[in-house]
Amino acid sequence: MNNSHSDVLIKFEKVSKKYGAFHALRDVSFEVKAGEIVGFLGPNGAGKTTAMRIISGFFPPTSGRVLIRGIDIAKHPHKAKRALGYLPETVSLYPDMKVIEYLRFVAKLKGVPGHELTDHVRGKMSFCGLLGVGHRLIGRLSKGYRQRVGLAQALMADPSVLILDEPTTGLDPTQIKEIRELVHALGQNRAVILSTHILPEVSTLCSRVMMINQGQILASGTVKELASCLKDREAIHLRLKDRRDQDHALKLLGAMPGVENLNCAEEVKGETFISFETSPEEDLRPLITKLFVEQGISLVEIQRQQLSLEDIFLGLLKDGKLGRRF
């Protein structure tokens, strides 16, 4: 293995996956290095799970290559999977097995040597906070604990690549926080990919974000890069007293330079809401107020707001691009 590539743990090379005529992934390429936590972000059916299943060796891609620590998973699945820990979307475990029994089983399958087995399993159980429930049946555990058992099985044999498919769905807020802390601790020296459709999770947890829709990567960048991108977009929200002014106002705003994505929300009690995006360099608010007063439009509220990750995401979903690619 080349030294300069040694810290690239996951590499996707032009990976496509088709289910019949349906393209689940199209020509996806990316790399994940050690110490990175990459968040896959996308709506349901975007291709997140498909990408993860390909990395985990569940099925091969239709075309392209996936390398784990430089090993092609299609050619040497056995070797590549040794470095892999996978937590599926629905944590599927054997309900009639005891926690410790199950984890020992997984450790054996992952090739943990016999003399280390007991210590190894114990170590992972203590890391995931499972020591107290070792002799309980998995089927009787709460969702949060089952998630931890899922995480513990992914961690068996110390994989350097961790794939977590929606690790926090269905958990209560405390459990979400705990799982996030565990994932954060794990990300220090591993390559972690986690998928989610919870946006704040990405900003708190991930060092890099990849937005995926319809099998393509729409945007990819570190949280910092995203944040800098967020700074050059902002939204302005307007509230008009009288709904009849709406068309007139829209026409005026539409003619204004620097106004993008003009939107008209539903009216509430005769009032109407308008919002649009603009760049923060020029503050359009004084101009708008002046113009509206001159035209006799009763403006009751005007507000400037920075675009959130959510807005970017939605914008990307809508037209596949937003200002500049980042």
Add this chain to the structure above:
Amino acid sequence: MRKVFAIARKEFSSCFHSWLGVMMSVLVLLVSGVFFVILVLNYAKISMNPQQYGLSNFSGINQTQFIFGSFFINISIMLLFLVPILTMRSFAEEKRGETLELMFTYPLSDFEIVAGKQLGIVWFFEILLLPLLGYIVIYRWIGGEIDWGPVLLGYLGFWLLGNAYLAAGVFISSLTKSPMVSAIGTFSLLLVFWIFDWVEGISSGVWAHIFTELSPLAHYRNFTIGILDVQDLVYFGFFFFYFLFLTLRSIETRNWKS
């Protein structure tokens, strides 16, 4: 090999996690016990008054053959019901619970998964067989004279037949996500194999001969009358490994869906 044993052990112990194991043991003991008792009583009745049953000379009846030979034929019917229940969960339940998906992400070959699962079920089947050895003890205790050859061959034949059926059951289980469908499918398949044995009785010629050769029961019958033929051993070996191979292929099909 260690991984195969780990899967086999898990598969084996999962049979005891539910009432399934207990129910199966009860079924096996009950059915085989009823058959055994009826045969012994029948033998006793005939031996009291052979003339009444059209036998001039009672010494012509082979005691071991009369009791154990028929016993093994009778309990093979039990496998038709036992095997579908034993194998229905094997792959079907793991597919439904998506635990198989997780297993595919471990550094395991498909062969290790299939072999482990098959082995675990075979172990459980062997545990169910153990109490059947008790009938030899009972037979000796009530004063029967045992002819060891045919009796041991009978047990060997039953073990081979059971293994062959189990391999077929595991294959059917790997095709579906529903244990129920798997059980019904396995039962139907075994029934078809069962019917092969009848063909010779209702017709003759090449086809009848082919069907008889394909019938597991025809090969099994040789064991119960104390004949050890290499052909029969090869037949059951082939039956077992052929279905093992089909299971392997059926598991691999996930790679073809692209």
